[in-house]
Amino acid sequence: MKLTMLAVFVLTIFVSGCATTEKPMYDYGTYSESFYAMKKDAGAETVGEWKMALENIINESNQEALRVPPGVYANLGYIHLKANNTEKAISYFEQEQQTYPESEIFMSNLIKKSNLQGNDKL
Template identity: 30%
Template sequence: MKKYFLSVAMLSCMFLTSCMAPTSLYSWYDYEETTYQYNKKHTDKLQARVLEQYKKIEKQKGLRKVVPPGLYAERGFLLCKIGQTEEGIAFLKKEIEIYPESSKYISRIINQLEK
């Protein structure tokens, strides 16, 4: 009887674990909707919400456990646009570090910003 309960408990655990396992490569939180709204209307409030989303996205629970391609670049670019150039460039460089395929384009942006 004890064995039976143990088996049921183990199977339940396995089932629950499989249900909870992430299926997405990345965690996006509310990124899609927030950036969409900001794209429609450039307000300070929405800009703050977008920057908040970038911070959240650093906490990755997706399968790859890294920030999605393009997002460090996007964050860096936005920071540069609002005058936080030094921090912005650091994020742009981070994009190249994690995703070398972005090097050509992002380096070009960095060069323009550093002029």
């Protein structure tokens, strides 16, 4: 009898431990694959694919009511900064800062440097 009860108890714990109904906090989608492709073969095409992957992550996160993963807004902002689209870059840096307050110091520094870069064009 004790052995049967122990077996049922262990089986119950095992089955309940495997079942989860919680939604993930966030989903990185194809972030890793597209980032690796860009680093492996840097060029306008792979940067464009990485940019599209980041935009897809943001769109899918919004559709699924998930938090946009850490660094996605910042990476997208960096792509825009490299393309001399300072306003859009700052917008994404600010979104990263709002979503992840712990990034405030780093994002604030990027925003300041981006503003300086944008003012150099004037």
